[in-house]
Amino acid sequence: MTSETGASDATETPPNSRFSNLRTSEDWWAIWCAAILLVVSFVGVCLNVSRTSSVEENVEVVTVEAVNPFKAYVSKPGKWSGWHVAEAFYKVDDEGAVSTTIPGVIGVFLVIGIMFTVAMSIRGESAVAFAKAFPFVFVLATISYLLAGQELVKAYNLEYALWALLIGMIISNTIGTSDWIKPAVQTEFFIKTGLVLLGAEVLMGRLLALGIPGVFVAWVVTPVVLISTYVFGQKVLKIPSKSLNMVVSADMSVCGVSAAIATAAACKAKKEELSLAVGLSLSFTVIMMVLMPIVIRYAGMDEVLGGAWMGGTIDSTGAVAVAGAVLGERALEVAATVKMIQNILIGVTAFGVATYWVTRVERDADAPRPGLSEIWIRFPKFVLGFVAASIVFSILHGTLEGGPEIVEAVYKGSTKTFRGWFFCLAFVSIGLATNFRELAPYLKGGKPLLLYVWGQSLNLCLTLAMAYLMFKVIFAEAIGVAQ
């Protein structure tokens, strides 16, 4: 994603591919930072694995338990209700047990602060300036988490990304973002590091969780809608910015904010384009989350079909679960599983978009097709880190004894929380660098809104048709859902 420049800049100044890039480039440092967190967490978990065996019906059953030793030192402000904001940091349950997120928040602050200060220093940028400014940006990210942690806000899928953007924009559009804060406004560095960490959660083995019907609903309809929406935006609406067109198409068809972040980074979209796509996605998510269960009930649709429809169309994962739960237990299971399968598409989408951008969009129309070496030079390397993390952790998950327990302990105990903080810091940074007036040209003519509405309408029709075909016709008997 570019902060100040457009995607086309990359064609004018090809990035340096020399060996020194490994030491200085942001993409490679995002990979190094994420790799350090993943390896340290993995080693910590492996040192805390216990295996117990028992005999059940003459069969030896091995139970693996994996504990992440860093869990207590990595957390974010939690949920709170009523006027009890302090619950986000310190909670006493009904039995008197105390839980606190304070050491975890301080732990995250220290780890990211120290790691990025060292990275900035090695990259030849001002480490001292970053270290001075980072606490301020981190405090804003913490406030964003506090706003997102209010129980009602949480239930309606108003994610931290929205509040982080808002908090940053309030500062930049009132008192202004002072020069001393700017060294810590590292939008792309935060996003890329978070994305490589997210790769470890993209577990390919879960792709077949719902069998072939799930794959068809999530993996056939989604690319068709993504590509059709992009083409519609270019050919019919004639949206001038291809990256905006792609980010809106991806967040609407894949899985909301996380897909928007991944695609925006892969196609080097501008920060305003990501903000706009996130705003559109979250607004429609809230509307669809409330309306779809009502429509499904009114239409007399059964829970499996309704769940598959919602899972394939509502952008955000949390909203899909809420809408599914409103409809019923079976709807929740199907909706959440379809969305999970769609979530795993993020890796393929980011890789595909990055490749398309490098080979087609950034290429001069008159120039010959770029060779492999040029593609390598231009390719955003962090995408490779993202895909590599996904492949490595999918293999560990599927092949290690106790693989699921170990891999889950790695991301649930620490890297998932770091990933959330990196995205939150990135959105605060976007807000701090955005002037309200800069957003106005993107809203002109309402084209992004039209694009979203057209794409989502197509998504609703195709997903319903495919879900009906898969769950009610072809595999109806096999999955025991025939009427």
Add this chain to the structure above:
Amino acid sequence: MSHASAVRRWSALVAISASILFIWLIILPWISDRPAMKQHLSELDRQGIDGGAMYYTELEVMDRILDKIER
């Protein structure tokens, strides 16, 4: 930045912050406390559903669903 402009900008920041505090500490708790909403929120809580989840790994309920599928 002139003194008047600085005062105006800081006043805007204070006013927006006060509005946020008012919404988050008065309006939202009031809505959350309505009986139907209270029931909806506690049901989501009971099922381990985080409406703000960005990715499936953030959903507690996924563990139960995946366990059921694997069995």
